[in-house]
Amino acid sequence: MNLTKWMCLLILLLAKRGQLLRAELQGPTATTETPTAAHTSLPASEPSSQADTEEVTTAETESRAPALSNERKASKPKDATDFGTRVMPAALFERLWNDSLMKQQKLKAEIEKIEAMRQGTAEPPVVELTPEQLEAQLMYNNAMDMLAKPRTDKRVVFTLLKKAAAFNHQEARAALAWAVLMGHWMEFDFHHAADEFESLANEGLPSAHMGLAFMYSAGVGGKNVSQPLALIHYTLAALGDDTLAQMALGYRYLYGINVPISCEKALIQYKRVAKKVASKVTFANGPVVHRVRLLDELENPGSHETEIVDYYQLLADKGDVQSQVGLGQLYYQGGKAIQQDHQKALEYFTLAANAGNAIGFAFLGKLYLEGSEQIKADNETAFKYFSKASEMGDPVGQSGLGVMYLKGLGVPKDPVKALSYFTQAADQGWVDGQLQLGTMYFTGNGVKTDYKLALKYFNLATQSGHVLAYYNLGVMHAYGMGMLRSCPAAVEFFKSVAERGRWSNRLMHAYGDYKRNRIDEAYMQYSLMGEVGYEVAQSNAAFLLDREEVHVFNDRHEELIRAFYYWKRAAGQGYSAAQVKLGDYYYYGWGTSKDFETAAALYRKASEQQYNAQAMFNLGYMHEQGLGMKKDRHLAKRLYDLAAETNADAKVPVAIALLKLQVLAKIESIKESPYRFIFLLDENIAANWDLYTITLLTLLLGFIMYTRRPFQQPEQQLANDLAAAAPVQLVPPAVAEAAAPAPAAAPAPAPAPEPDPTTSAGTSKATTSNGNGATEATSSSANANANANANANALDPTD
Numbered sequence: 001m002n003l004t005k006w007m008c009l010l011i012l013l014l015a016k017r018g019q020l021l022r023a024e025l026q027g028p029t030a031t032t033e034t035p036t037a038a039h040t041s042l043p044a045s046e047p048s049s050q051a052d053t054e055e056v057t058t059a060e061t062e063s064r065a066p067a068l069s070n071e072r073k074a075s076k077p078k079d080a081t082d083f084g085t086r087v088m089p090a091a092l093f094e095r096l097w098n099d100s101l102m103k104q105q106k107l108k109a110e111i112e113k114i115e116a117m118r119q120g121t122a123e124p125p126v127v128e129l130t131p132e133q134l135e136a137q138l139m140y141n142n143a144m145d146m147l148a149k150p151r152t153d154k155r156v157v158f159t160l161l162k163k164a165a166a167f168n169h170q171e172a173r174a175a176l177a178w179a180v181l182m183g184h185w186m187e188f189d190f191h192h193a194a195d196e197f198e199s200l201a202n203e204g205l206p207s208a209h210m211g212l213a214f215m216y217s218a219g220v221g222g223k224n225v226s227q228p229l230a231l232i233h234y235t236l237a238a239l240g241d242d243t244l245a246q247m248a249l250g251y252r253y254l255y256g257i258n259v260p261i262s263c264e265k266a267l268i269q270y271k272r273v274a275k276k277v278a279s280k281v282t283f284a285n286g287p288v289v290h291r292v293r294l295l296d297e298l299e300n301p302g303s304h305e306t307e308i309v310d311y312y313q314l315l316a317d318k319g320d321v322q323s324q325v326g327l328g329q330l331y332y333q334g335g336k337a338i339q340q341d342h343q344k345a346l347e348y349f350t351l352a353a354n355a356g357n358a359i360g361f362a363f364l365g366k367l368y369l370e371g372s373e374q375i376k377a378d379n380e381t382a383f384k385y386f387s388k389a390s391e392m393g394d395p396v397g398q399s400g401l402g403v404m405y406l407k408g409l410g411v412p413k414d415p416v417k418a419l420s421y422f423t424q425a426a427d428q429g430w431v432d433g434q435l436q437l438g439t440m441y442f443t444g445n446g447v448k449t450d451y452k453l454a455l456k457y458f459n460l461a462t463q464s465g466h467v468l469a470y471y472n473l474g475v476m477h478a479y480g481m482g483m484l485r486s487c488p489a490a491v492e493f494f495k496s497v498a499e500r501g502r503w504s505n506r507l508m509h510a511y512g513d514y515k516r517n518r519i520d521e522a523y524m525q526y527s528l529m530g531e532v533g534y535e536v537a538q539s540n541a542a543f544l545l546d547r548e549e550v551h552v553f554n555d556r557h558e559e560l561i562r563a564f565y566y567w568k569r570a571a572g573q574g575y576s577a578a579q580v581k582l583g584d585y586y587y588y589g590w591g592t593s594k595d596f597e598t599a600a601a602l603y604r605k606a607s608e609q610q611y612n613a614q615a616m617f618n619l620g621y622m623h624e625q626g627l628g629m630k631k632d633r634h635l636a637k638r639l640y641d642l643a644a645e646t647n648a649d650a651k652v653p654v655a656i657a658l659l660k661l662q663v664l665a666k667i668e669s670i671k672e673s674p675y676r677f678i679f680l681l682d683e684n685i686a687a688n689w690d691l692y693t694i695t696l697l698t699l700l701l702g703f704i705m706y707t708r709r710p711f712q713q714p715e716q717q718l719a720n721d722l723a724a725a726a727p728v729q730l731v732p733p734a735v736a737e738a739a740a741p742a743p744a745a746a747p748a749p750a751p752a753p754e755p756d757p758t759t760s761a762g763t764s765k766a767t768t769s770n771g772n773g774a775t776e777a778t779s780s781s782a783n784a785n786a787n788a789n790a791n792a793n794a795l796d797p798t799d
Helices: 002-031 033-040 050-119 131-148 154-166 170-182 190-202 206-218 227-239 243-255 263-280 294-299 305-317 321-333 342-354 358-370 379-391 395-407 415-427 431-443 451-462 467-479 487-498 502-515 519-531 535-546 556-572 576-588 596-610 613-625 633-646 648-671 674-680 683-687 689-707 714-725 733-739 757-769 773-793
Strands: none
Touching: 131 154, 131 170, 154 170, 170 190, 170 206, 170 519, 190 206, 206 227, 206 243, 206 519, 227 243, 243 263, 243 487, 263 467, 263 487, 294 535, 294 576, 305 321, 321 342, 321 358, 342 358, 358 379, 358 395, 379 395, 395 415, 395 431, 415 431, 431 451, 431 467, 451 467, 467 487, 502 519, 502 535, 519 535, 535 556, 535 576, 556 576, 576 596, 576 613, 596 613, 613 633, 613 648, 633 648
8 A cells, every 4th residue: 555655656746847847948948049059050161260159159158147147046946946845755765666676676586595495496505525524424324324224233323323423424413412312222311412402503403403492392401391492492493494393383383382373384384294294105105103002002901913923924824815915914014013024025925926816916016116125126027916916806906007007107108097997996995096096186187177076085095094195185275275275174184194204103113112111211202202293102201201100300290290291282182081181180289280170171071072981980970079060969870870881891980989879868868867866976977987887898898708717517527536536456466376377288479468457457447537648647646646545554564
């Protein structure tokens, strides 16, 4: 609006100035026309009369000088006034306008230069490196390449980084600082990491700013928690194109953490990161990253993946084709207990293909189409395997052929054939076919552009979790292509894409450290990923702090405060278990002040949105006691019943709670009856009724245990006593000799020796009473004692 006013004023001033100039030019021309004509009409061929003419002209001029001077004096104030009021503002505005245009052009040129540098289209300034710097850069590149590979010796990697850092290589120094900060293959040294980050940040290194931001946010390395300083360093690192810093800024702007909520600013940051991730996605859709919640794993421990793998390994060795295919897919994508290994995947897929399995042929084609460190890419071999799988009707093979015809990989480009193969694969529900069909309709490659069909197929592909489908939907929502523009939906899609980048492998490293009982290392990894917005990392970091397993901090109160904030961030992203834990923190006042109303609101949110049984039970208890809400035992009973219906594990505590409710209801009814004087006997009984109830229950339990104790039957005890008290008859030697049989005339085998009569009698009695060895020993000893007593009672002749 101001520019329009100034332009109109400029036009008016220029018009007025033109009129004045024309008037001024006409006046002096009329008055000086005669002398000028006389002066210019002198013939050049009369030099002799030139001096006379000049004298005449001079005289005429001198005679007219007084008149002209008077006219100028009369007209001078008017001309000066016109120049000052009309000409000067126009000239000044024109100069200011030109200066503004020059500044705009310079600013535009600078912006274009910065954008070109950021996109990599402009050539960066050439800096000549010294031989030491070149050697350090080479060692750093080799170390990063080795670090990206799963099966490398990390000691060699950090040896190369230390050598590169010795030559003052900034990236190598930052990598070592991150290693000692995270405890990643190196010992913790927070103070050294802080010193290195501060030194490198002064030199403008983005990753150093990211490190300082994390330390200020987490409060480690001698840094007190300071969210403003953390935000400053996050911003500086994000301007330097640090990926984790961009994610951290996007997360903070999305949820309003120490900054005002701004969906548009969050969209800018997440879109940059999502674009990086989408550019690296291959036909294989990248390795699968398992997000394990430690709290869920503790409450619902499942079967170990290693045991399942061993079982499938046994079946695959026996020739089971489905087990071979399953193991091949597991090694192809990787898992919690198994690292990605394309060489083993190739072996199992080959075994399945030799048995005529279509999936084996299809995945062999994928392996040879993409290539890897162990397998060299070969389009001809890939086309052969895809063709075999497609002939057998496998959607993976059909989608692979579609990709090869669409991009011209080993075959001529043919979008029509590609569309046909993608349609066949998509009709069978294969995610790659759905994605490629959506991309063709989105870009109009070989078909007419149709955003509605593109949206349909992208939505189908997102149901299987394809990264590019999320990214394309984010683009469509961000720019309103085929739909109304929606910033929150676009941010949600871009955030999902950004969290699937290669840096998400840190979650698996942290889980591995936790399984190896390296709790502090796991906590630092989870804490870092929680700062950039991973809900799983936030809940796991809070879980470790809640269980008092972290030794990074020496103050339990500080640990509870940090756990409170991590639970709060995880609950803000919709994790129901985190909402319940956050309610517990408000209920008990851990890391914050007690707030029953907020705790009840969190329990209600978790119970209504996620049907969490624990939240329902807690909410019922608060209704029963009237904590943070009106006391309502009927509503409490309803919530207890819902908890039991939602989760079978809640049936036992719900039964106890319902029994308690019934007892309380009976007590209330007694208070309203004529027997209410019972509760007036002693106020102490009424105040501590639960203690008295527990005492009575304990006495009742003791009485039951006493009455049901085991005891011996009296008949068996009487038989044992009689056997022990029976007298032993002694046989004289003469009777024993008379009872012995006479020797036979003919030689015969020697008879078995006769046992001693006393021993025989004792043994026979023991055998009669019981047949086991323990009873025999007891009976023999009893007989021996009886003989000893008899001898003791006999009279000695010497007496």
